[in-house]
Amino acid sequence: MAVEQVDPDHTSQRCSHTDCGFTHEDNRNxxxxxxxxxxxxxxxxxxxxxxxxxxxxxxxxxxxxxxxTSGSADAPVDVRVNGGMLNGDGYRSTAES
Ligand SMILES: [Zn+2]
Numbered sequence: 001m002a003v004e005q006v007d008p009d010h011t012s013q014r015c016s017h018t019d020c021g022f023t024h025e026d027n028r029n030x031x032x033x034x035x036x037x038x039x040x041x042x043x044x045x046x047x048x049x050x051x052x053x054x055x056x057x058x059x060x061x062x063x064x065x066x067x068x069t070s071g072s073a074d075a076p077v078d079v080r081v082n083g084g085m086l087n088g089d090g091y092r093s094t095a096e097s
Pocket of ligand 1: 015016017020021022035036037038039040
């Protein structure tokens, strides 16, 4: 995901709802923003301002974290939760018997 480059247009099209971040041109309808993904509704300008604020905060956190001693700051983070790998019930019954 290219998160570094966010132009003003995209900030106004991006859902500022926490944990969503869905970006689509149809999200914005004039002065009103409505996320096509999560249904979040907000004033479009305020939504854009929120995104700029969030971006600023993230950059700040990033610069605070990336100290010379921590080399893993720029490592790509790709966490995938793979549910269904562990069958708790089956494992448990086998262990108890
Ligand atoms: Zn959303």
